[in-house]
Amino acid sequence: MNDQAIKYLFSRFARSEQVLEWKPFGHGHINDTYLIGTVGDQVPDYILQRKNHQIFKDVPGMVNNILLVTNHIRTKLEKAGEPEPDRKVMKYLPAGDGQYFVRDEEGNFWTLFFYIRDSNGIEEVSYPEQAFSSGNAFGKFQLQLSDLDGTKLIDTIPNFHNGKFRYQQFKEAISANKANRCSEMQQVIDELTERAESMLNIQQWLDEGKLPLRITHNDTKINNIRYDQDGHILCIIDLDTVMPGTVLFDFGDAIRTLCNSAAEDEQNLEKISFKMDYFDAFVRGYLSESKSFLTTLEKQNLVYSCRYMVWEQTIRFLSDYLNGDTYYKIAYPGHNKDRTLSQFCYLKVLEENAEKMETCVREAQ
Ligand code: GN1
Ligand code: MG
Secondary structure, three states: OOHHHHHHHHHOOOOOOOEEEEEEOOOOOOOEEEEEEEOOOOOOOEEEEEEOOOOOOOHHHHHHHHHHHHHHHHHHHHHOOOOOHHHOOOOEOOOOOOOOOEEOOOOOEEEEEEOOOOOEEOOOOOOHHHHHHHHHHHHHHHHHHOOOOHHHOOOOOOOOOOHHHHHHHHHHHHHHOOOOOOHHHHHHHHHHHHHHHHHOHHHHHHHOOOOOOEEEOOOOOHHHEEEOOOOOEEEEOOOOOOEEEOHHHHHHHHHHHHOEOOOOOOOOHHHOOEOHHHHHHHHHHHHHHHOOOOOHHHHHOHHHHHHHHHHHHHHHHHHHHHOOOOOOOOOOOOHHHHHHHHHHHHHHHHHHOHHHHHHHHHHHO
8 A cells, every 4th residue: 555545545534633654553364454643642543444345245234233333332331431432442433425434446445443542452461360351351242242133233254153164165175175285284184174073063053043143253362352551451343243143252262362372373383382371360251241141051162162263263274275375364375374283283282171171161150
């Protein structure tokens, strides 16, 4: 992106501030995100984001989901007299024509929202209290949305965390073998396939109506929480995939990053271990907000959901590698292979720790 293009896009949102500087922001694998600094200390900074419409096929529908969710939370915060609501929930901003996105000449969709003032994102939790408050934040998010009518939301990406669908895509990637990479990955393919049958329960329970459909975030990575300067939680961001789902997707996906001692693409597998003390703290924080509304089946499967989400993420990364890297942004050739091996290693670590994790959940209830 060049300076003129960024300034032109920003101007279409009819804000009164002037752009001082801008730079790429965050570590997303899908969208292009820019932090827009404005002239003056007392005025907001912004995030300008190009939504990837190859992946988000209905961007207006997605943005409408985000507006429904953020307005719902904002109303609650205001009723509770919470100070600084713009730091506690994302605020998307309308363009000059009243729509909450603009399109450029190439047909790309761009959105603008406030940058959460004086906030930090982290890639790693550094102490158990922070894990506790992160669990608390996700539990609270689910609680805040528990009375929003889910039928108003679209499925932004249909079958996003549907294990049966993801497994089918994985099998298709193997049989197409587009990038001719199956043989180097054969061992991992076999081991992931062996686990498939045991990984389809969540979808089965959803299909049978045993698990309630709620409004969930669906991308609860630790770097999607914003903290204030003292480490307190402000807000959950990246609402692109907010849609109907099960709380198990969010719980499991949070543990995927929060309790892993290494990054999701760590090359040195020896660095990967499970942070049980953070898990214990996260579960306590999460259940203190959510146990009032969780069903028995949900509570019984929190630990299983951690293995499910990591298995799913592993087959998604591997499918993309086998397909020739067409979905996730990669920083270097072989990035999706490293992500696959790293996530698969973490899956095995989760399997080894399953019983202790179950004990933590039982004791936290
Ligand atoms: C993608 O772009 P980002 O980092 O917000 C992906 C998630 C994956 C994640 C892996 C729409 O999220 O599902 O878990 O990468 N989002 C989409 O880090 O596919
Ligand atoms: Mg995301």
